[in-house]
Amino acid sequence: MAAAAFLAATMLALSCHAAPATAATPTAAAKLDRVVTLPGQPRVNFSMYSGYVTVDAAAGRALFYWLVEASGVPAAAAPLVLWLTGGPGCSSVGYGASEEVGAFTINADDKTLSLNAYSWNKVANMLFLDSPAGVGYSYSNTTSDLYNAGDNKTAHDSYIFLVNWLKRFPQYKHRDFYITRESYAGHYVPQLSQLIYRNTKGIKKPVLNFKGFMVGNAVIDDHND
């Protein structure tokens, strides 16, 4: 896929250093994740952050994210939306962010980007997560993790990702939070939603302020599908 190859080259060329924030003063760890600009990118008025969040230090397992903050509405008030491409085994950064609802579309020259007219960051802060470990840029230093994957582990890793990610981006604590995507995310989305619901039930002002989920052409089970 040309787009994926371009994206891989682009990601290697990312320049990450401190820059003024739009939504809130970022933590030192968030500043290190700031994506100032991508090659061939038009000027924009929103911020992007990208990097790794460790979900299992002993195994050396880390998930890769890309946050595209809101543009059409003030980022500090807009909801946070987690995007989980299905598959299983498809990258949210490679598909969701680069070919579907991300900020940019890749031009036919494979070198420059245009603003995506249908970008969801016009209404929300979009958090694209490569999940589970082994998909996209997410990885594990324990090879057996790649064979012992599965829906339950994927949901638990994604939950730990969110808890740890919110420490790096505390301005998103208590923010309205939604989960979405399609296809095999018909498994990922409701299972992560259930885990968040169970873990935050009864808490008055939850850090992870889960409001709802949405799945398109969901793979749920063969009979009902």
Ligand SMILES: *[C@@H]1O[C@H](CO)[C@@H](O)[C@H](O)[C@H]1NC(C)=O
């Ligand atoms: C995986 O191993 C590499 C090489 O030792 C190390 O740099 C990296 O921090 C490890 N990843 C995690 C999540 O511990």
Ligand SMILES: *[C@@H]1O[C@H](CO)[C@@H](O)[C@H](O)[C@H]1NC(C)=O
């Ligand atoms: C950012 O630019 C878009 C158009 O590209 C515009 O709709 C939006 O209002 C701008 N946002 C801010 C906060 O200036």
Ligand SMILES: *[C@@H]1O[C@H](CO)[C@@H](O)[C@H](O)[C@H]1NC(C)=O
């Ligand atoms: C789901 O995964 C978690 C974390 O890996 C584990 O503690 C739990 O026992 C698993 N549950 C099932 C039903 O496998």
